[in-house]
Amino acid sequence: MKHIQVENDDLVDGLYDFREGEVETGLPTKSSRRYECHEVATQMVDGSWVGWTYWYGGGKNGEPEAMDWMDSAYNLDCVEEEKVMVVRTFSKK
Numbered sequence: 001m002k003h004i005q006v007e008n009d010d011l012v013d014g015l016y017d018f019r020e021g022e023v024e025t026g027l028p029t030k031s032s033r034r035y036e037c038h039e040v041a042t043q044m045v046d047g048s049w050v051g052w053t054y055w056y057g058g059g060k061n062g063e064p065e066a067m068d069w070m071d072s073a074y075n076l077d078c079v080e081e082e083k084v085m086v087v088r089t090f091s092k093k
Contacts, residue, residue: 018042019069021054025076029053035064041076049076 021040029039035058041051052073055064 019054019065021052025051027051034058035062035067041078043078049078050074051076 022042023040025039025041027039029037030053031037032055035055037053037055039051040054041049043049050073052069053067055067055069058064
C-alpha cells in the first residue's frame with residue numbers, strides 16, 4: 001500500500017473510518033493467515049457503490065491498516081428493496 005503522509009489527525013481518523021466501509025456486503029472474501037477480513041462497501045456521492053476488503057485483527061503486533069485496500073477496490077451493483085417483517089414475541093399471562 002502506498003503510505004500517505006497526513007499531518008491532520010482528523011483526516012487520518014476519517015480515512016480509518018472510511019476504510020471500515022458503510023455496510024458489509026456478504027460477498028465472498030479473500031483469506032489471510034495473519035488477519036481476518038470481510039467485504040464492505042460505501043455509496044459514493046454520485047450514487048454508485050464501491051467495495052473492498054476490510055482487513056482487521058492480527059493481534060498486538062498486527063497492522064491490518066497497512067494492507068492494500070484502495071488499489072483493490074471494485075465497483076458494485078446494488079439493488080435495494082424494502083421488506084416488511086412481522087415479529088411475534090410471546091409470554092405467559
